[in-house]
Amino acid sequence: MNPLLAKEATRALLALEDGTTFEGLSVGATGETFGELVFNTSMSGYQEVITDPSYAGQIVAFTYPQIGNYGVCAADMQSDGAALAGVIVCDMCHTPNNWRSEGTLPDFLAQRGIVAIECVDTRALTLRVREAGTMRCAISTTDLDPASLVARVKAAPSIAETNWVAKVSTPEPYDVDAKVDLDRPRRRLRVTALDCGEKRGILRGLIGAGMDVHVVPWDTPAEKILATNPDGVFLSNGPGDPRELPEPAACAEQLLGRVPVFGICLGHQMICQAAGAAIEKLPYGHHGGNQPVMNLLSGMVEVTAQNHNYGLVFDSLGELDAELSGGTEVVDAWHAANTHDLRFWSERRIAPVISTEKFGRIRLTHVNLNDGTPEGIQFLDIPAFSVQYHPEASPGPHDAVYLFEAFRRLMEGVPDYLAIDVREGRRF
Structure with missing residues (x-):
């Protein structure tokens, strides 16, 4: 004993x-x-x-x-x-x-x-x-x-x-005002956040980037969200199996292409399902503050905080666009490798693009360097992106906090909104 x-x-x-x-x-x-x-x-x-x-x-x-x-x-x-x-x-x-x-x-x-x-x-x-x-x-x-x-x-x-999202979501809408940055005055943007279990750290990240946030319950219909006339919509993290939550995925599908959208964790999975992708359960998930993720657009590695048991099956989105994915030779090598390990792309510093029927081209933007699973995507033909990990650092590192600023830039119509060097505050 x-x-x-x-x-x-x-x-x-x-x-x-x-x-x-x-x-x-x-x-x-x-x-x-x-x-x-x-x-x-x-x-x-x-x-x-x-x-x-x-x-x-x-x-x-x-x-x-x-x-x-x-x-x-x-x-x-x-x-x-x-x-x-x-x-x-x-x-x-x-x-x-x-x-x-x-x-x-x-x-x-x-x-x-x-x-x-x-x-x-x-x-x-x-x-x-x-x-x-x-x-x-x-x-x-x-x-x-x-x-x-x-x-x-x-x-x-x-x-x-069990529908755990229904148990942890806010029962009623509420509002949180943006933090005013006196050193950098700028227009406050209006964001409606679908609360599937939103952490306060994420909410602080949104308001810290100059966003007034209107938080609504998890089962709020897309039309009701759009009726709030937001500059953008945020889809939050949350618990449970995303494959058993058809309502948020349907909501995401109706929002995509009509308003700028950003999703984190479960929100990312909703967006992926809305685009027609399959979601898989990982053997034991990612839970902790030390997961290395490569940003394929910059080549930089972010040490990230993560908490999820499910993830996107990237190949299920559709066929690779060879011209935008390093060329025919690289795409043929990917198929010949016959693997779902996306470190194939991080090793080559290529952000591959898949063509989908619903929403056009979708680019893989982030890859987990521990196991090669997908960590982020960007829609190229509509204003939307999402990540599987947590940029708010509650708890965890601050490497990915730039994503809240990227969401702001997306709503402002900046073409290269994800190209942010967090070390120097400049574009790559």
Whole structure:
């Protein structure tokens, strides 16, 4: 038995769908919770992760050894509550030391009814997920019989069977005014944001780029959005399986070509589905603040924050336009390679273009350098673009924050709106 379990505390049990179990101690609310297991590799920003609505229905295992060491504070909240199903850590800090701290993470979790477990070998757990893929799991302080809890996990519904977006979206529209930049006065643009679980960090990114934002619920029809007379429409991040959300995808399809559109994460997946693409579930997803992504337009590599289990199948959009994709020889080499690994294009510094029936030409703009999955697209014949990752850095690096300014430039009609050098504030 783990010697740490000898201390006085409420016992807890973690059970995985494949039959694996881990003993531990309760460090949140007592009771039990069921959800989809994912691991997050961020070294900090645990409160932003826990309050990110995109984690609804998921139990998050933090790979960093100690969590909670700088406490919690209201300024770091990404939503009003905590939508995730549970938390798994190796070592939970109960005595944080930081001038911003307003309380401990265990108390924060307990007050919000979040079941959590510590003393888990999160290295072994992460390797198990990497080998077996994302799976259902449960944490319980009441059912400590491994066989019983595993059986109940196997009988639990999958995350795709619940509309998590409806649970985390705003019930009513609301408005947030742009931040005024006294050093660079400019026209405030009007943006309508479809809230599928929008993080506050993203909202801050939009208003920081000089946008007045009108936020509407996830199931708002396209015509009602257009009736707000926006300069552009933003499609937000959110939880769950995008293939089970036909309403937002239909809304995106009706918006494309009629108004400038920008999408992040689930919003990106909506746009891809609207363009006729297939969406696949990744083996264990991307969750953390250290994912390298190449911008194919500039050749620069961005270290990005990510949180998604699903992604675009780039080839499903249509056939490559050889003339705009490096020439016939390169396209033939791509087909001969018979691979979906898009690092083929990052190695050649080429942003390939696919011709689609619905919306014309679509260009691949960003590629994940860890696994070669697509991370961003740009429509060449209508004003729209989207990325799979999170540019708002909540938590994570600031490399991709330029995308909010790119959205502004798109609405202003700048032809090369994505060509921004974030280091010097100039075009490439």
